[in-house]
Amino acid sequence: MALIVQKYGGTSVGSPERIRRVAARVVAAHAAGHDVVVVVSAMGATTEELLQLAGEVSPDPVPRELDLVLTAGEQIANALTAMAVTALGVPARSFTGPQAGVLTTTVHGDARIVAVEPRRIRLALDRGEIPFVAGFQGRCRETGEVTTLGRGGSDTTAIALAAALKADVCEICTDVDGVYTADPRTDPSARLLRHVTYAAMRRLAADGAEVLALRSVDHAARYGVTVHVRSSFHDRSGTVMSASPVPAAPSPAGRTVARTVVGRSYAGPAGGGAEPLPGAAAGNGGGPAPAARPLAPAHTSGGRKAPG
Numbered sequence: 106m107a108l109i110v111q112k113y114g115g116t117s118v119g120s121p122e123r124i125r126r127v128a129a130r131v132v133a134a135h136a137a138g139h140d141v142v143v144v145v146s147a148m149g150a151t152t153e154e155l156l157q158l159a160g161e162v163s164p165d166p167v168p169r170e171l172d173l174v175l176t177a178g179e180q181i182a183n184a185l186t187a188m189a190v191t192a193l194g195v196p197a198r199s200f201t202g203p204q205a206g207v208l209t210t211t212v213h214g215d216a217r218i219v220a221v222e223p224r225r226i227r228l229a230l231d232r233g234e235i236p237f238v239a240g241f242q243g244r245c246r247e248t249g250e251v252t253t254l255g256r257g258g259s260d261t262t263a264i265a266l267a268a269a270l271k272a273d274v275c276e277i278c279t280d281v282d283g284v285y286t287a288d289p290r291t292d293p294s295a296r297l298l299r300h301v302t303y304a305a306m307r308r309l310a311a312d313g314a315e316v317l318a319l320r321s322v323d324h325a326a327r328y329g330v331t332v333h334v335r336s337s338f339h340d341r342s343g344t345v346m347s348a349s350p351v352p353a354a355p356s357p358a359g360r361t362v363a364r365t366v367v368g369r370s371y372a373g374p375a376g377g378g379a380e381p382l383p384g385a386a387a388g389n390g391g392g393p394a395p396a397a398r399p400l401a402p403a404h405t406s407g408g409r410k411a412p413g
């Protein structure tokens with residue numbers, strides 16, 4: 106049995122049908138005997154729509170109020186997905202970031218996680234429930250105010266929770282099959298990587314690969330969290346991110362093999378081994394603290410893709 110943190114991005118929960126599919130997937134992991142903690146992003150383009158709404162009532166939205174508006178997107182998606190899991194007969198409970206113990210710095214719209222105190226999440230796991238945590242948000246440690254973490258912040262929520270809970274793996278479940286050498290939506294020659302080091306992923310994220318938020322990569326490197334980026338829509342394995350290249354295990358291509366992560370059994374990607382990017386050094390990614398993608402001004406898309 107493993108402790109798995111699963112994060113589902115906005116496209117993966119973009120409709121009631123997709124929420125039900127995610128719920129079934131979460132229940133399957135639970136039925137396989139794993140402890141599962143889930144982080145869900147806001148449905149589809151909700152964050153854009155909320156930004157737009159704020160821009161329509163104020164030319165310069167008050168950052169504190171804007172954060173309260175935006176956090177609602179993730180709270181709705183998490184409560185709905187928890188509801189869908191409960192409807193499948195497995196107890197689930199959703200938490201806001203502040204309730205889950207995600208503590209941050211003060212800066213509205215661009216706060217950093219400084220600590221995670223996941224007492225309520227552990228209690229829920231002990232009760233046999235599946236806890237859901239609203240991504241992209243927390244509570245300022247100094248002021249107690251609700252904050253958001255910058256665009257793409259749910260990745261950081263999931264990886265920070267995985268570190269705090271000493272999870273075996275953090276699965277980032279998204280709308281592509283894993284991390285590619287370039288954006289597979291715009292570059293037909295992009296190749297799927299079976300493994301990336303933190304350092305290589307940091308470079309990709311810094312160059313704009315949205316599949317993992319830059320800050321989340323640094324958080325994973327700092328705490329040594331093993332991250333598996335994979336599709337929400339099928340069960341094939343994707344890309345594992347860790348400190349150093351994983352030795353190739355002899356197994357038929359494409360098959361999933363059992364491997365041990367932090368001492369417990371977790372079905373990770375098949376051999377195929379490491380495929381660091383050209384010029385990428387193994388390591389923990391060091392470097393200066395990254396900037397999160399800040400909140401885009403209302404009425405712009407912030408350069409993010411349209412909802413799927």
Ligand SMILES: Nc1ncnc2c1ncn2[C@@H]1O[C@H](COP(=O)(O)OP(=O)(O)O)[C@@H](O)[C@H]1O
Nearest residue numbers: 114115116279280284285287288290314315316
């Ligand atoms: N190198 C890359 N590998 C994989 N995906 C990439 C890469 N560069 C950009 N992307 C884009 O990242 C998107 C996934 O990130 P994002 O939209 O934030 O997902 P989610 O909504 O699941 O959080 C993909 O749809 C893809 O177009």
Ligand SMILES: N[C@@H](CC(=O)OP(=O)(O)O)C(=O)O
Nearest residue numbers: 114115146152256257258259
């Ligand atoms: N909903 C927020 C947070 C987030 O992480 O979203 P996603 O996981 O869909 O990239 C955003 O749009 O930035």
